Amino acid sequence: MSNIQAKYVVVVAGGKGKRMQSEMPKQFLLLHGKPILMHTLETFFLYDHSIQIILVLPEDDIDMWKKLCQQHAFELAHTIVNGGNERFYSVANGLTLVPEGVLVAIHDGVRPFPSTSTIERTFGMAAEKGNAIPVVELTDSIRQLSDNQKNKSVSRAAFRLVQTPQTFQSTQIKKAYTQPYSPLFTDDASVLESVGESIFLVEGNRENIKITTPLDLVIGEYLLDQRK
Numbered sequence: 687m688s689n690i691q692a693k694y695v696v697v698v699a700g701g702k703g704k705r706m707q708s709e710m711p712k713q714f715l716l717l718h719g720k721p722i723l724m725h726t727l728e729t730f731f732l733y734d735h736s737i738q739i740i741l742v743l744p745e746d747d748i749d750m751w752k753k754l755c756q757q758h759a760f761e762l763a764h765t766i767v768n769g770g771n772e773r774f775y776s777v778a779n780g781l782t783l784v785p786e787g788v789l790v791a792i793h794d795g796v797r798p799f800p801s802t803s804t805i806e807r808t809f810g811m812a813a814e815k816g817n818a819i820p821v822v823e824l825t826d827s828i829r830q831l832s833d834n835q836k837n838k839s840v841s842r843a844a845f846r847l848v849q850t851p852q853t854f855q856s857t858q859i860k861k862a863y864t865q866p867y868s869p870l871f872t873d874d875a876s877v878l879e880s881v882g883e884s885i886f887l888v889e890g891n892r893e894n895i896k897i898t899t900p901l902d903l904v905i906g907e908y909l910l911d912q913r914k
Contacts, residue, residue, distance in 0.1 A: 692788040693809060694738045695730045696780035696849065699795025700749075700769040701722050702728065711747055713795045717748050718910045722897055723751070724760050725798035725910075730791070731762055733805045739764040740779040741795075769803035778784065778863045784856050789813060792859075792874045798801035799893045799909055800851060807888040817854045819875045820890030821846035830911060848873060849890040858883065 699713040713723040730737055743751055745768045750911055754760070765783060769776035784790045784840075789812050791805070804820050811818030824842040831837045852874045862878045871877050875885045897906050 690740075691813075692785075692797075693734055693736070694740065694788055694790040694856070695739045696742060696777060696784065696790060697723075697726060697730075697764075697774060697795050698742045698769070698776050698780065699726075700744050700773065700776050701740065711744075711750075712835055714747075714750065714793065715897075715903065717897075717903065717906045718800065720758055721754055721756050722824045722906070723795050724754075724762075725796055726793070727762055727764060729798060729800060730793070730805065730822060734861050735801050739766060740780045740783050741765065742767045742769045742776045743883045744769045746784055770831065774863075774867045774877070777874060777877075781856070784860065786857045786860070788856045789853060790856045790859065791853040793832060793851040794896055796897045797850055797894055798897070798906065799891075800849070801891040801893065804849075804889070804891045804894060805851060809852050811886050812853040812855060815886045816858055817852070817875070817878060818886050818888045819852040819873075820849045820894070821887050822849065822890045822892055822894075823847075846887065848875070849894050850874075854878065 702707055714721045717725055726742070727739055730739060739850055741764045743766060748766055767779050767783060770855055789809055791808060808818040808820055824847060828836045828840055828842050828845065830840045859874065859878055862881050865881065879885050893909055895905060897903060
């Protein structure tokens with residue numbers, strides 16, 4: 687019998703430090719003296735102590751992660767899975783440990799600030815409709831570029847910025863991830879959408895930034911200061 691109330695999260699942490707101008711993988715950089723990735727895992731544990739956490743890491747980074755866990759006395763239960771050459775394959779590897787008939791969130795390891803409300807909204811909508819992705823409105827004006835080097839103003843009201851966690855009924859997303867990889871897959875919702883499923887949106891939170899640049903680290907420190 688399926689248990690649609692059971693919750694899993696697949697945290698994908700395969701990034702490097704290129705835009706961060708760091709030799710250290712960005713998910714291991716410190717915020718308030720602790721690796722970003724630890725903050726991310728703790729956020730989901732604080733949301734639901736019973737959630738099953740699956741962490742997808744590049745094979746070459748697993749030993750470093752285990753050493754960091756020892757160094758920081760990080761004992762939060764999680765299962766580690768080897769990543770792939772593309773995010774698509776990393777997610778697919780993580781989903782192999784997720785059973786049928788449950789809810790599964792898929793989340794970027796360098797997004798440590800999804801609010802409890804955002805996480806709850808994605809699980810709630812996914813339980814009702816089959817999937818949910820958090821989005822926020824654009825605040826800047828935007829312009830559309832064309833192949834002939836021209837550009838034009840377009841209404842930002844018709845667009846949304848997409849975040850994670852993107853949450854699904856596991857049977858649907860596991861099936862979607864059996865299809866061949868395409869470079870058109872920009873996130874997990876696009877993988878599910880490609881097999882004909884409609885995507886449902888919920889409100890995200892602006893603090894839920896993806897930490898990829900030195901400026902993002904400064905913002906992350908500020909956000910943690912505000913929490914405390």
